[in-house]
Amino acid sequence: MSFLIRAAFWLSLVILILPADPGTEANKESLSTTDAFIAAQATLSDFTSFCARQPDVCAAGEVAIDSFSAKARYGAKQLYVYLDGQSEDIASTSETGLTQTADISQDQTLDQQQLTALVQDLKQ
Template sequence: MLMILPVAGPSADGPTASEKASIDALSALAAAGATVSDVKGFCERQPGACDVGSQALKLMGERVGVGAAMLQDYFGGEATTGAAATPAAKLTAPARDTLTPADRKPAWRGQPAGARAA
């Protein structure tokens, strides 16, 4: 996503206009392939870090999806998450008066049977 956004202003460190023109789709694809290959190698060298990173990316993706759905709901559209839309479950009132007589009986706090008072 960030690669398609325009960059504000010229950069002294970046490529010139003629250098930018020489970067074609095939070169970009080759660079992306090399990056993926390097990431695979990193995951083989550091499997723990790779697992944590994949979990973080999954969580970030879920949050982005929820955020997009919230924005779409806010602006009046129906959010689609790729799954079939299901109606929200009806909320029921919390249960009341569910204690049994044994539950209501207070716990014994005195001395155990057979113990002498001090």
């Protein structure tokens, strides 16, 4: 999760630094660097306190991001094996991947049970 936040932050900084097309209408109403920095600080402050206000939503988001990152790692590994052309290692990698998928599924089941309990508590 922190990787995505850092990537979004750095990408935003790069976009902020890039010059804009002088012929566009968007340049007529521009935001000063100071105003943009203050707005970014306020957004970051609100974002960091979000989990204190909504712990259940943060828990659900963490489960979703963990699942997504595990699937992304598994997919990247399978793509690497495919592109590398290691045919003798494919069987062992596939078995390892299947084991990882089963482990991920068990982890997700436990987390889904916990989330279901949280949702039921919220409904009451």
